[in-house]
Amino acid sequence: MAPAGTATAQASTNVAPLQFRDAAEETRFHHLTSELRCVMCQNQSLADSNAQIAHDLRREVLDLMHQGKSDDEVVAFLVARYGEFVRYKPAVEPATWLLWFGPALLLLGGGIAVARVVRARSRREVPAPSEDQEW
Incomplete structure (x- = not known):
């Protein structure tokens, strides 16, 4: 028996198995x-x-x-x-647009960055090998 003035907390657990109709x-x-x-x-x-x-x-x-x-x-x-x-799959609404479309935007941004780097490197003038240089 609990002393007077103290509260006892107990989780209400229903251990009966779930009953399905069919x-x-x-x-x-x-x-x-x-x-x-x-x-x-x-x-x-x-x-x-x-x-x-x-x-x-x-x-x-x-x-x-x-x-x-x-x-x-x-x-x-x-x-x-x-x-x-x-929900594991939240509804597509303005509050969840970043969740749904954020990964695609990051992928698109990464692709644009890679394309710019490749294009910048290809525009650089490659020095012609000098005739006195041995390979």
């Missing part, structure tokens, strides 16, 4: 959770993460599916709650 729902669930990022792990999908929040979010996704929500509605719910970061 194989199609399970396939849809796995597809959805593999496209969503764990908000704690950041480099793992919701399906792969063992973090407690990932367990909770997997349950939330299944609950939303059981409520008849479409995949887009489930993703929209999580994006509204955790931001665009929760």
Whole structure:
């Protein structure tokens, strides 16, 4: 028993396995959770993460599916709650243009820089070999 005046915190963990109605729902669930990022792990999908929040979010996704929500509605719910970061493939919108088009712009800029260097070197006059020089 905890002494009076102290608070005990305990994570609410539901260890019951997820219950799917059929194989199609399970396939849809796995597809959805593999496209969503764990908000704690950041480099793992919701399906792969063992973090407690990932367990909770997997349950939330299944609950939303059981409520008849479409995949887009489930993703929209999580994006509204955790931001665009929760997606592995963020939507193409002005806030994410740099993310989508930045690598192409860097590649284009690098190609232009290389072309200028090559062109500048080819314009240099190469001195003609002198007749008294031996090779």
